[in-house]
């Protein structure tokens with residue numbers, strides 16, 4: 001798959017080979033990566049603090065901005081505490097390093113993000129896969145391995161197709177003790193829930209066996225990662241996760257930008273409302289063309305054409321008209337190569353209508 005050479009971007013456009021196209025890719029669900037207040041916060045903090053702390057937080061690299069962001073994330077997500085890591089991938093590694101002390105086994109959804117498997121394996125947990133989105137399959141494994149301490153690891157929203165994990169049912173099969181449901185919510189945060197804090201809020205889960213990990217580089221639009229959950233677990237990450245203790249934190253200007261972004265989600269609920277109405281508009285357009293693949297709470301739409309040889313010409317025809325509809329290769333999709341289209345809160349009605357009209361012209365329907 002050829003990489004794009006993007007030279008400039010806004011929340012809804014990108015410039016490739018000197019040409020600006022209307023874009024429906026990435027995971028900038030609320031447009032926060034380009035929000036003027038977020039960008040300004042980043043620049044101002046760089047002026048105040050420089051870029052890197054140049055040291056780990058437990059030596060001389062801690063700042064009030066990092067601590068304020070942790071407090072904001074925990075409060076937003078209705079959890080006791082949070083701890084920042086360098087990325088979402090690292091957050092999964094850090095959490096597994098802490099969990100492995102009393103959880104011997106990791107049960108991972110067959111289509112979960114690869115970082116969860118890498119993290120559990122590297123932490124020395126025994127790893128087993130359960131069938132994609134199947135609490136029944138996870139329950140069987142819980143019965144086999146419950147005595148060893150079990151963590152169920154799943155994406156909250158699966159990046160490839162926007163499907164939701166059955167979190168209440170997974171929690172229902174989890175043992176009562178020495179057990180954790182790890183929700184990697186990189187694609188639920190800034191999308192699901194009344195406050196936009198993600199899948200756990202969406203399902204109304206209040207259970208101290210739940211732990212959330214997320215990136216701050218997608219919906220939040222900045223950079224970094226976090227583990228959010230019960231205080232004892234967050235403290236265990238801080239005490240025992242080597243990847244936290246022995247690495248430099250997310251740069252302070254990015255932490256400040258993320259703090260501003262999280263604050264904006266609360267201050268401007270219109271962004272979430274707009275994301276939801278745009279999602280519904282695109283879903284309705286795709287349904288009319290026979291292309292929508294789920295009921296549409298999530299702004300990720302995945303489809304394939306048959307025969308598969310029709311897909312590249314469609315992608316190129318749309319690009320020729322100035323519309324970028326990503327045709328990607330990524331694990332967990334319906335086939336090896338598929339269209340993954342995302343809409344953001346910042347797309348205008350006419351942008352969405354332009355994409356749907358282009359698809360109609362070339363696919364029919």
Ligand SMILES: Cc1ncc(COP(=O)(O)O)c(C=O)c1O
Nearest residue numbers: 087088089113115159186215217
């Ligand atoms: C579900 C999921 N988990 C983890 C990650 C890793 O996050 P980051 O890019 O911040 O390392 C990603 C990002 O690609 C993801 O989609």
